[in-house]
Amino acid sequence: MMDRNQQAFIEEARDLLSGLEDSLLEIEHDPLNSELVGKIFRAMHTIKGASSMFGFDAIASFTHDIETAFDAVREGVVAVTPQLVSMTLASRDHISALLSSAESEVEPDLELTSAGDELLKRFRELVPQTPPGKTDTGSPHDVKQMMPETNQRAALYRIHFKPPENILLRGLDPMNLIQELAAMGEERHVVHSEETSPDESRADLCHSVYDVLLSTSHPLESLQDVFIFVEEDSELRIEKLADASACDKDVWQRLIEAMQASKGVPTSVLISMIKEAHQIHQRVRNESSTYGGAGGQHPDLKSAQSIKVPSERLDKLVNLVGELVTVQARLTQAAVNLSDPSLTQIAEEVEALISELRDNAMSIRMVPIGTTFGRFKRLVRDLSAELGKEIQLVTEGEDTELDKTVIERLGDPLVHMIRNSIDHGIELPAQREQVGKARAGTIRLSASHSGTSVKISISDDGAGFDTEAIRLKAVMQGMIDPDATPTEQELLSIVFAPGFSTAKEVTSVSGRGVGMDVVHRSIEELGGQIEVSNSPGKGATITLKLPLTLAIIEGLLVKVGSELFVLPLASIKECVELPALEQRRGKGGQLINVRGEIIPYVRLRDFFGITGETSTYEYVVITEIDGRRCGFAVDAVLGEHQIVIKSLGLMYKDVEGISGATVLGDGTVALIIDIPPLIAVAVRERERLVRFETIAGDDSRNKRN
Amino acid sequence: MNETITETTQYLTFKLEDEVYATDIAQVREVLEYSRVTKVPRTPDYMRGVINLRGRVVPVLDLKLRFGMNRTEQTVNTCVIIVEVNMEGETMVIGALADSVQEVIEMDPSVIEPAPKIGTKLNTDFIRGMGKRDEQFIIILDIDKVFSADNLGAVKATMAEPVLE
Numbered sequence: 047m048m049d050r051n052q053q054a055f056i057e058e059a060r061d062l063l064s065g066l067e068d069s070l071l072e073i074e075h076d077p078l079n080s081e082l083v084g085k086i087f088r089a090m091h092t093i094k095g096a097s098s099m100f101g102f103d104a105i106a107s108f109t110h111d112i113e114t115a116f117d118a119v120r121e122g123v124v125a126v127t128p129q130l131v132s133m134t135l136a137s138r139d140h141i142s143a144l145l146s147s148a149e150s151e152v153e154p155d156l157e158l159t160s161a162g163d164e165l166l167k168r169f170r171e172l173v174p175q176t177p178p179g180k181t182d183t184g185s186p187h188d189v190k191q192m193m194p195e196t197n198q199r200a201a202l203y204r205i206h207f208k209p210p211e212n213i214l215l216r217g218l219d220p221m222n223l224i225q226e227l228a229a230m231g232e233e234r235h236v237v238h239s240e241e242t243s244p245d246e247s248r249a250d251l252c253h254s255v256y257d258v259l260l261s262t263s264h265p266l267e268s269l270q271d272v273f274i275f276v277e278e279d280s281e282l283r284i285e286k287l288a289d290a291s292a293c294d295k296d297v298w299q300r301l302i303e304a305m306q307a308s309k310g311v312p313t314s315v316l317i318s319m320i321k322e323a324h325q326i327h328q329r330v331r332n333e334s335s336t337y338g339g340a341g342g343q344h345p346d347l348k349s350a351q352s353i354k355v356p357s358e359r360l361d362k363l364v365n366l367v368g369e370l371v372t373v374q375a376r377l378t379q380a381a382v383n384l385s386d387p388s389l390t391q392i393a394e395e396v397e398a399l400i401s402e403l404r405d406n407a408m409s410i411r412m413v414p415i416g417t418t419f420g421r422f423k424r425l426v427r428d429l430s431a432e433l434g435k436e437i438q439l440v441t442e443g444e445d446t447e448l449d450k451t452v453i454e455r456l457g458d459p460l461v462h463m464i465r466n467s468i469d470h471g472i473e474l475p476a477q478r479e480q481v482g483k484a485r486a487g488t489i490r491l492s493a494s495h496s497g498t499s500v501k502i503s504i505s506d507d508g509a510g511f512d513t514e515a516i517r518l519k520a521v522m523q524g525m526i527d528p529d530a531t532p533t534e535q536e537l538l539s540i541v542f543a544p545g546f547s548t549a550k551e552v553t554s555v556s557g558r559g560v561g562m563d564v565v566h567r568s569i570e571e572l573g574g575q576i577e578v579s580n581s582p583g584k585g586a587t588i589t590l591k592l593p594l595t596l597a598i599i600e601g602l603l604v605k606v607g608s609e610l611f612v613l614p615l616a617s618i619k620e621c622v623e624l625p626a627l628e629q630r631r632g633k634g635g636q637l638i639n640v641r642g643e644i645i646p647y648v649r650l651r652d653f654f655g656i657t658g659e660t661s662t663y664e665y666v667v668i669t670e671i672d673g674r675r676c677g678f679a680v681d682a683v684l685g686e687h688q689i690v691i692k693s694l695g696l697m698y699k700d701v702e703g704i705s706g707a708t709v710l711g712d713g714t715v716a717l718i719i720d721i722p723p724l725i726a727v728a729v730r731e732r733e734r735l736v737r738f739e740t741i742a743g744d745d746s747r748n749k750r751n
Numbered sequence: 752m753n754e755t756i757t758e759t760t761q762y763l764t765f766k767l768e769d770e771v772y773a774t775d776i777a778q779v780r781e782v783l784e785y786s787r788v789t790k791v792p793r794t795p796d797y798m799r800g801v802i803n804l805r806g807r808v809v810p811v812l813d814l815k816l817r818f819g820m821n822r823t824e825q826t827v828n829t830c831v832i833i834v835e836v837n838m839e840g841e842t843m844v845i846g847a848l849a850d851s852v853q854e855v856i857e858m859d860p861s862v863i864e865p866a867p868k869i870g871t872k873l874n875t876d877f878i879r880g881m882g883k884r885d886e887q888f889i890i891i892l893d894i895d896k897v898f899s900a901d902n903l904g905a906v907k908a909t910m911a912e913p914v915l916e
Binding site for chain 2: 368369372373609610653654655656692693694695696697698701703704706707708709713714715716717
């Protein structure tokens with residue numbers, strides 16, 4: 047598998063290439079623009095440098111020659127001609143193709159390589175004399191127009207040489223020629239004898255065919271020079287097999303074996319052998335570096351490229367899909383009403399397609415949370431230094447994906463929570479040593495999927511919450527009764543209550559709780575929940591449970607009078623019938639006994655002031671948020687629906703208890719209930735009659751059950 | 752409204768009770784028949800609720816209640832005028848209830864006078880000018896002002912019950 051840096055390089059290189067294309071197209075009309083020349087040169091230079099750094103040698107060496115050409119342009123040696131521009135454009139495409147093959151991790155095939163070599167050859171024709179001082183090796187060589195290979199890097203050649211029969215008579219020993227080749231690099235050869243009838247065989251005639259493998263950095267023409275005297279009447283083929291780096295000893299051995307086995311083994315067979323060996327080699331290397339895991343991935347899967355799209359376009363797409371879901375609900379409804387089987391079938395197909403489309407559209411907006419985590423490293427580093435603490439931040443699950451709208455709104459609450467951990471959770475190094483902890487504290491930030499929600503937890507190994515201090519402070523602020531015996535969970539939830547943290551002078555006593563109401567509010571707005579677990583002296587963990595997306599939720603449709611409302615299904619525990627006795631009590635103390643648990647409930651009819659159309663039976667929808675149960679009495683429960691959330695807009699932005707609206711299949715609008723603020727308003731209003739402790743007290747009794 | 756109207760513009764005229772009102776046609780998107788409005792609980796009476804405008808949730812206001820008249824009752828002529836309003840820098844789509852929609856007319860700036868300081872039941876802030884046509888006065892509304900958030904601040908007040916303390 048390709049590592050992240052290589053992936054990043056490929057993306058970056060693609061950007062550079064598209065910039066390069068623009069520059070090239072521009073320079074065609076403005077050939078004297080030295081700024082553009084510089085731009086093109088720099089792009090080539092960057093690609094060359096980066097590709098060799100990340101091990102894409104083929105790209106690096108190809109780009110090198112084009113860079114050289116543009117260096118010559120820069121120095122005024124070569125003029126920008128339409129021909130040069132189109133060649134460079136072709137090279138750009140070639141680099142792009144090389145990138146693609148690097149990305150899918152296959153060796154560039156012969157066609158691609160030869161196309162590249164052809165391009166390089168044309169570049170050399172155009173820039174015949176490499177400017178002095180620019181060559182990598184000092185060896186001067188004259189460019190032979192017909193000879194395609196002038197590469198400076200080491201390459202593996204196969205030389206097929208069948209000397210003329212009379213070579214010995216001319217006083218030349220073919221072996222001398224072979225030795226001359228051997229002096230140029232690493233050489234192995236195989237000698238085959240031409241089949242001749244014994245009587246014809248004469249000692250002074252040569253019937254040998256030499257098959258030579260040579261790895262050398264000398265240019266091809268130097269190899270040809272060796273045979274210059276026998277060229278005319280001998281059979282000579284010099285072919286480049288691969289870059290020398292592609293062949294280790296093992297490969298050599300196998301090539302030699304193949305050449306020994308049959309006299310006329312085609313060059314293409316040898317090339318494919320090298321390629322195969324190289325691929326196996328690479329695969330072995332990859333597997334050892336990625337600890338198994340992704341070993342079975344097909345290269346094609348990885349060639350998927352990413353494109354950058356403005357997020358507004360995605361929002362628009364998601365909105366349109368939302369509308370489509372609404373229309374589809376209408377279609378389904380219409381099909382049911384008409385009870386036409388063919389229409390029903392179409393409606394079902396459309397439904398299936400749309401739900402797939404919806405999932406796809408939503409997944410496009412999913413962003414890994416790692417981008418948000420990254421910025422906290424800096425925060426922890428700076429803040430801990432400021433406070434004289436030693437803290438390391440450990441992050442887990444960076445790849446967990448969340449809707450980008452959720453991630454955008456998650457940043458601030460996370461900052462508050464981490465600040466809080468640094469400020470109040472982790473002790474000073476000296477204090478930590480006293481209680482036998484490591485000097486450096488650890489804050490662990492982790493994210494993971496759980497069903498349709500994402501869990502993000504921030505845990506530290508600091509002092510934890512001091513619940514007694516919280517209780518004292520809450521009593522001082524009049525938030526709880528001095529005689530009340532709240533559970534630990536209730537005390538911990540007080541930390542998130544607005545107003546609790548505002549009294550600055552007590553904060554030092556309580557230890558924690560700065561800005562935590564901000565956290566609570568933001569998470570609630572996101573439809574999320576907060577859980578705190580605390581072990582005094584050892585640390586605390588705050589877990590946020592967030593919905594994957596904000597645009598579409600599962601909701602329970604309920605009816606009150608003639609009005610329809612939606613309750614988010616994620617918070618719903620169960621639905622029970624409201625006993626007739628309880629129903630008659632009306633506005634009084636609204637508590638319901640569910641299998642021994644006393645649960646407070648809000649009668650939506652009273653709360654929303656809905657008149658008319660009463661029903662014989664009422665139902666209570668029991669919800670649970672942050673461990674607290676609360677019921678909502680409604681006239682009827684109509685069922686579960688996929689709800690596309692629509693904003694009520696600026697005009698209704700201040701309405702508490704309603705988070706938005708949705709359009710149902712028949713076109714009517716149902717309002718979506720925002721449970722926590724609705725409870726908060728209901729509690730505020732009921733305080734005249736029932737004190738807050740009653741609910742808290744009942745809640746604690748529930749807990750014990 | 753102090754801004755004087757200088758260009759000939761088209762106006763949509765409509766009736767609230769017996770008086771003729773007008774709004775710049777550029778702000779009108781469409782006119783709908785009155786259909787079911789979903790009331791958002793615990794909001795002022797003049798905020799009649801929301802309707803479904805082709806999948807979009809659009810708030811509907813009762814202009815008559817807003818102007819201190821009686822509640823708009825549903826008749827065959829009752830219409831919802833969908834207007835685009837500039838609110839806090841954002842363009843919002845809002846529906847306004849009218850007893851009936853009349854016509855689209857052109858009015859020359861010369862026949863439009865500034866809003867009188869006295870003599871109307873209406874908050875003069877809402878009025879851009881007074882036009883005249885066939886001896887009939889036409890009240891030209893500044894629709895942005897009518898729906899401006901400042902004037903709708905009452906919503907918050909009704910919702911947020913005083914906290915015991």
